[in-house]
Structure formats: structure tokens, C-alpha cells
Amino acid sequence: MDDNVSITVVLGCFGRNVGKFVFCKGVENQILNIDDHIEHYNEMMDYFDACRLFDKPMFEYSAILHFIRNMQDRFDQVAINRRLWTEMEYQTYQKFVAEHRNCGLYIKLAPAPKDLEEESPEEVSVRFKASKGVKPQVNLRLIRGRR
Numbered sequence: 365m366d367d368n369v370s371i372t373v374v375l376g377c378f379g380r381n382v383g384k385f386v387f388c389k390g391v392e393n394q395i396l397n398i399d400d401h402i403e404h405y406n407e408m409m410d411y412f413d414a415c416r417l418f419d420k421p422m423f424e425y426s427a428i429l430h431f432i433r434n435m436q437d438r439f440d441q442v443a444i445n446r447r448l449w450t451e452m453e454y455q456t457y458q459k460f461v462a463e464h465r466n467c468g469l470y471i472k473l474a475p476a477p478k479d480l481e482e483e484s485p486e487e488v489s490v491r492f493k494a495s496k497g498v499k500p501q502v503n504l505r506l507i508r509g510r511r
Contacts, residue, residue: 370399370476373435375428375457377467388467395457396435396448397476404439411438412473421472425461428469432457 372394379390398408412418415431422428432454439448449457461469 370397372397372474372476374472374474375432375460375469376472377460377464377469380467388464390467391464393460394474394477395453399476403441408435408439411435417471417473421470423468423470425465425469428471429458429461431471432461 373396374392375395376392377388377390380387398405402408411434415422415427422431436448436454440446441448447454
């Protein structure tokens, strides 16, 4: 892969209780894994940027419905001759949004599961040694930023 990072679009709800009665405990579903091999990668990143998903999750019901519809309508996968999601997946996401509206919904971006495994805290060990008068150098690179 280039400098692009694999990300996951997550659709979830916060859950809902009325007194001691629990309607829903809260759910998160990974609805789309995106890497630089998917068609329209750059356009999707621009759309996520326009929706400000790199800054914060989306919480408004109508914005979430619009986001799901827009993704399905805009980003057909022409090379494999199918929509972004199958019709059943698309209907399931819409049904989830309708059923969990009272729970409080959100859509957010998260690192793809394989990225999380590669950089798990148990496997990565970083040691810092301070020397008098020497500032430690940390090499950071911008993965995706606001324009």
C-alpha cells in the first residue's frame, strides 16, 4: 500500500434503558472496510473529509441516513460489477438505523482490524532515553489531514 491507511466505517448505537428495563445495550457494526485497493478510494476520503468524519463521529439521524444512501449511490464498484454493499446489506443498515433511532446512533471511522493487530501495545515496545541537552526526535507523518 501507499501512504494510504485501511479504515473501517462503523455504524453503532449507544443503547437505551428506561428505568431498569434495557431495550438495547449498545451495538457497533463494521459496515465497510476501506483500503487503497477499493475503487474510488480518494473520492471516499474526500467525502469523509467533507462529512468531518476524520474530526468526530456523526450523530444526527438524518445525516446518518443520508450518509448511507450517498455511499451506496456514489461509490459503485465498477471493476467487480456490483454496488458498494449488496442490496441485503444496504437494507439491513437502513433497518438498523430505523430500529435504533431512539438509542442514539453514530457513524465513525476506525482503524481496520488488521492495522490494530499490527500495532497492538503488547507487540510494540518503545523506549525513551533522555540525554541532557538532547531532544528526542519522533518521526511523524501525516496520514490524512484537513485542507
